Amino acid sequence: MAAYLIRRLVQMVPTLLGVILLVFLLFNWVGGDPAYVLAGKFSNPDDIANIRRQLGVDQPLYIQFGIFLRQVLTFDYGLSWSTQEPVSHIFLTRLGPSIALLLPMLILETLIGVAIALAVAYVRDSWIDRALTLSTTAAMSISLLIYIIVGQYFFAFVLGWFPVQGWANHGEGWVRYAVLPILLGLAVSIAPAIRLYRTFILDEMGQDYVRTARAKGLSETRVMWVHVLRNASIPIITNVLSSLPGLLIGAFLLERFFSIPGIGREVIMAVERSDFPVIKAITVSVAIATMVFNLLADLAYQWVDPRVKLS
Amino acid sequence: MESTRMESARMDSARSLSAIAWGRLRRNRVGVVSLVVVALFLLALLASACGLIAQDWDRQYALSFAPPTFMGASQQALQEESSAWAPDTGTQLDMYGLHDPLQPVLDQLRIQQAQGSGSFKGANENTPERSATLVLGADKWGRSIALKVMKGAETSVLVGIASALLATAIGTLFGAFAGYLGGWVDALIEWLYGVFTAIPYLLLVFAIAAVLQQKGVFTIILILGLTGWTGVYRLIRAEYLKHKVREYVLAAEAIGASHTRRMFVHILPNVSHVILVQLSQQVVNFIKAEVILSFLGFGVPVDVVSWGSILNETPNELILGYGWQLITCGLAMAILVTAFAMLTDALRDALDPRLK
Numbered sequence: 001m002a003a004y005l006i007r008r009l010v011q012m013v014p015t016l017l018g019v020i021l022l023v024f025l026l027f028n029w030v031g032g033d034p035a036y037v038l039a040g041k042f043s044n045p046d047d048i049a050n051i052r053r054q055l056g057v058d059q060p061l062y063i064q065f066g067i068f069l070r071q072v073l074t075f076d077y078g079l080s081w082s083t084q085e086p087v088s089h090i091f092l093t094r095l096g097p098s099i100a101l102l103l104p105m106l107i108l109e110t111l112i113g114v115a116i117a118l119a120v121a122y123v124r125d126s127w128i129d130r131a132l133t134l135s136t137t138a139a140m141s142i143s144l145l146i147y148i149i150v151g152q153y154f155f156a157f158v159l160g161w162f163p164v165q166g167w168a169n170h171g172e173g174w175v176r177y178a179v180l181p182i183l184l185g186l187a188v189s190i191a192p193a194i195r196l197y198r199t200f201i202l203d204e205m206g207q208d209y210v211r212t213a214r215a216k217g218l219s220e221t222r223v224m225w226v227h228v229l230r231n232a233s234i235p236i237i238t239n240v241l242s243s244l245p246g247l248l249i250g251a252f253l254l255e256r257f258f259s260i261p262g263i264g265r266e267v268i269m270a271v272e273r274s275d276f277p278v279i280k281a282i283t284v285s286v287a288i289a290t291m292v293f294n295l296l297a298d299l300a301y302q303w304v305d306p307r308v309k310l311s
Numbered sequence: 312m313e314s315t316r317m318e319s320a321r322m323d324s325a326r327s328l329s330a331i332a333w334g335r336l337r338r339n340r341v342g343v344v345s346l347v348v349v350a351l352f353l354l355a356l357l358a359s360a361c362g363l364i365a366q367d368w369d370r371q372y373a374l375s376f377a378p379p380t381f382m383g384a385s386q387q388a389l390q391e392e393s394s395a396w397a398p399d400t401g402t403q404l405d406m407y408g409l410h411d412p413l414q415p416v417l418d419q420l421r422i423q424q425a426q427g428s429g430s431f432k433g434a435n436e437n438t439p440e441r442s443a444t445l446v447l448g449a450d451k452w453g454r455s456i457a458l459k460v461m462k463g464a465e466t467s468v469l470v471g472i473a474s475a476l477l478a479t480a481i482g483t484l485f486g487a488f489a490g491y492l493g494g495w496v497d498a499l500i501e502w503l504y505g506v507f508t509a510i511p512y513l514l515l516v517f518a519i520a521a522v523l524q525q526k527g528v529f530t531i532i533l534i535l536g537l538t539g540w541t542g543v544y545r546l547i548r549a550e551y552l553k554h555k556v557r558e559y560v561l562a563a564e565a566i567g568a569s570h571t572r573r574m575f576v577h578i579l580p581n582v583s584h585v586i587l588v589q590l591s592q593q594v595v596n597f598i599k600a601e602v603i604l605s606f607l608g609f610g611v612p613v614d615v616v617s618w619g620s621i622l623n624e625t626p627n628e629l630i631l632g633y634g635w636q637l638i639t640c641g642l643a644m645a646i647l648v649t650a651f652a653m654l655t656d657a658l659r660d661a662l663d664p665r666l667k
Contacts, residue, residue: 018506023518031522141649143599145606145622146641153629246511253603257626267514268607271521283518287509 008298012291019287024068027276028061034276038081068280077281082273087281090266096169098262101178101254102247105185110240112186113193118224120194121201136191144188148257151184165259181254197236204232234305241297245289328584328662335661342657348650352468359465368458368616377449379635448635450624459616460639466617467605468647470532471598477536478597479590482543483579489544490551491574500544507541516604526612531604535597543589550582584662591655595648602644618644 035051052058056067071077077087120129156164162180167173204210205228213223252264259265263282270278336342411417448456489500507515519534554560555578563577598618604610605619613620618640625637 014502015505015509018502019509022506022510026518026522137649137652138645141645141652142641143602143622143644143648145602146637149622149626149629149637153626157630249511249514252513256607267517271517271609274521274524276521279518279521283510283514286511286514290509290511 005295005299008295012295015291016288019284020069020072021065023280023283024065027280028057028064028068031276034081034274071281072284077277080270080275080278082275087277090278091263091281091285094261094263094266097167097260098248098251098255098264100169100174101181101185101260101262102244102251104178105182105189105251106240106244106247108182109186109189109193110236113190113197114229114236116190117194117197117201118229121198121205122220122224124202132194136195139187139191140195144253147188148184148253151180151187152257155180155183165257167258167260177258177260181258181260185251185254196239197232200235201228201232204228207231230304234301237300237304238297241293241300242290244293245286248286248289332584332658332661336657339657339660341653342661345650345653345657348646349654352464352647352650355461356465356468359461360469368462369452369454371453377453379448448633448639450636451628456636456639459636460618460621460643463616463618463621463640464643464647466528466611466615467598467601467619467644468594470528470535470601470611470617471594473532474535474539474597474601475590475593477532478539478593479543479586481536482540482589483547483586485540486544486547487551487574487579490548491555491570491578497548500548504541504544507538512538513600513603516600517609520604520609526610528611528615531601531610535600539593539597539600543586543593546585546589547582550585551578554578554581588655588659588662591651591658595651595655598644598648598651 034055035048035057038051038055049058056064059067075088079085080087080090083090116132120132123129152164156162163177166177168177209231210223210228213227214220218227248263249267251262252268254260255262255265256268263286266278267282269275270282336346450456450459485500485503489497510518515538516534519538523530523534551574555573560573560577563573568577601610601617602619602622605617606623607619608623610619611617621636621640625634625640628634628636
C-alpha cells in the first residue's frame with residue numbers, strides 16, 4: 001500500500017512539471033511582455049524597465065522558469081496585477097464559497113441520481129424507463145446557459161422566492177443565497193448523472209450473483225439496495241471523486257450569474273482583466289487537485305472493492 | 312431457403328463497410344430524421360455563408376423589440392411610434408470652456424442630417440418602413456431575430472465543425488504515432504496527454520484566451536482545436552495498439568509496406584469508423600464550448616454574431632419582458648444539438664462492425 005502510494009506520487013512529478021511548463025510557456029513566452037500592460041496608457045521607458053525588473057521578466061527564460069517553480073512549491077504567487085492582493089490569499093478566500101456551493105450540489109446529485117437510476121433500472125424497458133430516457137435526452141439538449149438565465153429570471157426576479165444575487169458563507173444567509181444556484185446546478189447535472197448511473201446499475205443487474213440472491217429468496221429491495229448498489233457504487237464513487245476538481249471550474253457560470261465569490265468567477269474576472277498571476281495560480285492548483293483526486297479515486301476503488309489489487 | 316440466406320450473406324460480405332453502414336443507418340428511423348435535420352441546418356448555413364439568405368441580417372427591419380407576428384403588435388410600441396422622437400438640434404450644452412474632441416464630427420453629422428442625405432445607419436431610425444411585428448420578433452435594434460439566429464448558427468456551427476476537424480486530426484495523428492510506434496514516442500505523447508487532462512478543459516481554454524488577447528473566429532477555432540484532442544487520441548491509440556498486431560498488418564509488413572504506409576493506408580481505414588463517430592461528437596461539444604466562450608465575451612469579436620453572443624443579450628431582455636430571442640435561439644440550439652447527438656448514436660450503431 002505504502003509502496004503503491006509512493007510510486008503514484010512519484011509518477012505525478014513529470015505530469016506536474018509538464019503542467020508547470022505548459023502554463024509557464026503560455027504566459028511568459030506566448031503571452032509577451034506584461035510590462036506594457038501593467039504600466040498603463042501613459043508610461044515612460046523608466047517605468048517599463050522598473051516593472052520588468054520587479055516581475056523578473058528582464059531575466060533569461062530559464063531563470064524566470066526557476067522563479068515560477070519556486071512560486072508553485074511555496075504557494076506564493078506574488079501579488080495580483082489588478083488588485084495588489086496576494087494571489088494565494090485570493091485563492092484561499094475564494095475556495096470556501098466554491099466548496100459551500102459545490103459540496104451540497106455534488107452530494108444531492110449523487111443521492112438523487114443513484115436513487116432514480118436504481119428505480120428506473122428496476123423497471124427497465126417499461127414506459128417509465130423510456131419516458132425518463134426521453135426526458136433526460138430533452139433536458140440535456142438545452143444549453144446550461146438557458147437553465148441559469150431562465151431559472152434566475154423566473155424564480156428570483158418574477159416569483160421573488162430567492163434573492164437574485166449575493167452570497168453568505170454560512171448560517172441563515174447561506175441557506176437564503178445558495179438554494180437557487182444549487183437547484184439550478186442540479187437541474188443541469190442530474191440528467192447526465194441518471195443516465196450514467198443507470199448504465200452502471202444495469203451492468204451489475206445482469207451478473208450471476210444477482211440471480212443467486214434472487215434464487216435464495218431475498219426481497220427485491222434487498223437485492224437492489226444492498227447487493228446491486230454495493231457493486232455499482234464502485235464506478236459511481238470513482239466518477240464522483242474524479243469529477244470534483246473539474247466542478248470547481250464547471251460552476252463558474254453559476255458563480256458568475258449569482259455573484260458568488262468563488263474560484264470560477266475569479267478565473268473569469270482574471271481573464272477579463274488579464275490578471276496573469278491569478279490565472280497561473282488557479283490553473284496549477286486545480287491541476288494538482290485533479291491529480292490528487294484521481295489518486296484518491298483509485299484508493300477508494302480498492303477500499304470499496306477488495307478484489308481490485310493496486311499495483 | 313438455405314441457399315437464399317447464403318446468397319444474402321455473400322452479398323453482404325461483398326458490400327463495403329460504408330455501404331452496410333449506410334443501409335443500417337437508413338433502416339434506423341431516428342437516425343434518418345436526425346440526419347435530415349442536421350443536413351437542413353448545414354444547407355441553411357451554407358446558404359447564409361454564401362450570402363443567399365440572411366445577408367442583411369443587421370438591417371433594422373422593425374421597431375425595437377417588435378413582437379412576433381402571431382402575437383400582434385404591442386400597443387405601447389405603436390404609441391411610442393406615433394409620438395415620434397424629434398432630433399434635438401437647438402440646444403447647446405455649456406462646455407465650461409472645455410474642448411469637445413468630437414465636435415467637428417458631430418457638426419458634420421448634423422449638417423448631413425439637415426441635408427437629408429444621412430448615409431449612416433442611425434439616420435433612418437424613424438423611417439416609416441420599420442414594421443411593428445416580425446416573423447419571430449425583433450431584437451433591441453429592430454433586427455430580425457430569425458435572420459440573426461440563422462447568422463449566429465453559421466458562426467457557431469462553423470466554429471464547431473472546424474475545431475472538431477482540427478482536434479480530431481491532431482488526436483488521430485498523435486494516437487496513430489503513439490499506438491503504432493510505441494516506445495519513447497508513446498511515452499512522450501502519453502506524458503503530453505497526462506498534462507492536458509490534468510487541467511480541466513475549460514480552464515485551459517480560458518488561460519489560452521487570456522494570453523492570446525485577440526478575438527476572432529479563427530483564434531477560437533485554434534484554441535478549441537488545440538486543446539480538445541485528448542478524447543480522440545485516447546480511443547485512436549487503443550485502436551492502433553489493437554490493430555498493429557493483426558494479420559493484415561503483418562502481411563503488409565511481409566510484402567514490404569513502410570511504417571507510414573501501414574499506419575495510414577492499411578490501419579487508418581479500419582479505424583475510420585471510430586474517427587467519424589468522434590468527429591460527430593466533438594462538433595456538439597465544441598458548439599457548446601463556443602456558445603459559453605462567446606457568452607462570456609472571450610469568443611467571437613463584437614461585430615460577429617454567434618449563439619453565445621445572442622444569449623449574452625437575453626438576461627437583460629428578459630427583465631424588460633422580451634423573451635423571443637431567448638426562445639428562438641434556445642430552440643435552434645436544442646434542435647441542432649439533439650439531432651447531432653442522435654446522429655452520433657445512430658452512426659455508432661451503424662458503423663459498429665460487431666453488429667450484424
